[in-house]
Amino acid sequence: MMKSIGLRLRIYFVILAAVLFIGITGMIVIEGFSPLDAFYFIIITVTTVGYGDLHPLTPLGKILIIVIIIAGVGSFVGVVANTIEYMIEIRERSQRIEKMNMIVGTFYSEMGTNLLKKFSALDPDIQKVRSALVVSNNWSDDDFLKAHTMLREHSYRLDSRALSLEELHNFLSQHKGFMLVLLENPYLLENERFTDLLQAAFHLSEELIARERLTGLPPTDYDHLSGDMTRVYSKLVIEWLVYMQHLKKTYPYLFSLAMRQNPFDTNASVIVKE
Numbered sequence: 001m002m003k004s005i006g007l008r009l010r011i012y013f014v015i016l017a018a019v020l021f022i023g024i025t026g027m028i029v030i031e032g033f034s035p036l037d038a039f040y041f042i043i044i045t046v047t048t049v050g051y052g053d054l055h056p057l058t059p060l061g062k063i064l065i066i067v068i069i070i071a072g073v074g075s076f077v078g079v080v081a082n083t084i085e086y087m088i089e090i091r092e093r094s095q096r097i098e099k100m101n102m103i104v105g106t107f108y109s110e111m112g113t114n115l116l117k118k119f120s121a122l123d124p125d126i127q128k129v130r131s132a133l134v135v136s137n138n139w140s141d142d143d144f145l146k147a148h149t150m151l152r153e154h155s156y157r158l159d160s161r162a163l164s165l166e167e168l169h170n171f172l173s174q175h176k177g178f179m180l181v182l183l184e185n186p187y188l189l190e191n192e193r194f195t196d197l198l199q200a201a202f203h204l205s206e207e208l209i210a211r212e213r214l215t216g217l218p219p220t221d222y223d224h225l226s227g228d229m230t231r232v233y234s235k236l237v238i239e240w241l242v243y244m245q246h247l248k249k250t251y252p253y254l255f256s257l258a259m260r261q262n263p264f265d266t267n268a269s270v271i272v273k274e
Contacts, residue, residue: 005086012078019046019072026064046072093190100190103182104243105254107198111175115201116240116263118171119233122162126264129154133237133264135244137255144245151241156234160225165214168229172205179205193242197235204228 020042027038045068120126132147179202182188188195207228208214217225240263247255262268 005082005089009079009082009086012075012082016046016072016075016079019068019075023064023068023072027061030058030064031061042068042072045069046076048073096187096190100187100194101243101246101250103185103187104191104194104239105247107182107194108240108243108258110178111171112236112240113261113263114171115232116236118163118168119158119229119236120263122158122229123233124157125155130264130266133241134262135241135248135259137248137252137259139248141245144241147241148238151238154234154237156230156237158226158229158233160222160229165208165225169205169208169214172201172208176202176205193235194239197232197239200228200232200235204232 023042023045024035024038027033027041028035031038033041045065129150132150135144135147179198183195183198183202188198204225207225211217244255244258247258257270259265260268260270260272
C-alpha cells in the first residue's frame with residue numbers, strides 16, 4: 001500500500017516539477033518576465049489562486065498558460081492528495097505495527113519463551129551465543145546489531161532424539177488453538193518474519209500429531225523432525241531478539257520483566273533482588 005502511494009506521489013512530483021520548469025522558462029522567454037515574477041505567476045496558476053498584477057499578454061503565452069493549467073493543476077492536486085494519503089498510511093501502519101508487536105509479545109508470554117528454553121537446552125553450541133542473548137539496559141542499537149550478526153552466523157543444530165517428542169507434542173498441542181488464532185490475525189501481514197515463525201511452529205506440531213507413535217522412529221525420521229525443530233528454533237531466537245529491542249525502546253517495564261525471564265540467562269530470576 002505505502003509503496004503504491006509512494007510511487008504515485010513520486011510520479012506526480014516529477015510531472016509537477018516538469019510543468020513548473022516549462023512554465024517558468026516559457027514565461028521568461030515568451031512574456032519577458034523576470035525569474036521571480038515567472039515563478040510567482042506559475043505558482044499562483046497551478047494553485048488556482050488566480051491572477052492579480054501579472055497575466056500573459058501574447059497569444060503564445062496564453063496557450064502556454066492553458067497547458068500549464070491543464071497539466072499543472074491536476075499534478076498539484078495529485079501531489080497534495082497523495083501526500084495526505086501517504087501521511088495517513090504512515091500513521092495507520094505505525095498503529096498496525098504496534099498491534100503486531102503486542103501479538104508477538106503475547107506469543108512469547110504464552111509459549112515462545114518456554115519453547116526457547118526447551119530448544120536452547122538442546123543447542124550444542126549455545127555457549128557461543130549465550131553472551132549475545134543476555135541483553136541489558138545498557139545495550140545500544142550497535143549492541144543489538146552485533147547480536148543479530150552473531151545469530152545469523154550461528155550454526156543451529158537440534159537433535160530430536162535429545163528430548164521427549166511426546167512432551168513436545170503435548171506442549172504444542174495445548175497451544176495449537178492459540179497459534180491458529182494468531183495465524184488468522186490480519187496484522188500478521190506487517191511482519192513476514194513472525195508469520196514464518198508461526199507457520200514453522202504449526203508445521204512442527206502437525207508433524208508430531210501425524211505420527212501414531214513418537215518413539216522408536218527410524219533415523220531418517222528423527223533427522224526430519226530435527227530439521228523441523230531447528231527451523232523453529234532459528235526463527236524463534238531471531239524474533240525474540242527483535243522483540244527485546246522493541247521492548248527496550250518503548251516499554252522499559254515490560255523489558256525488565258522479559259530480562260528477568262530471559263531463557264538464555266542462567267542467572268535470570270523473576271524475583272527483583274536489587
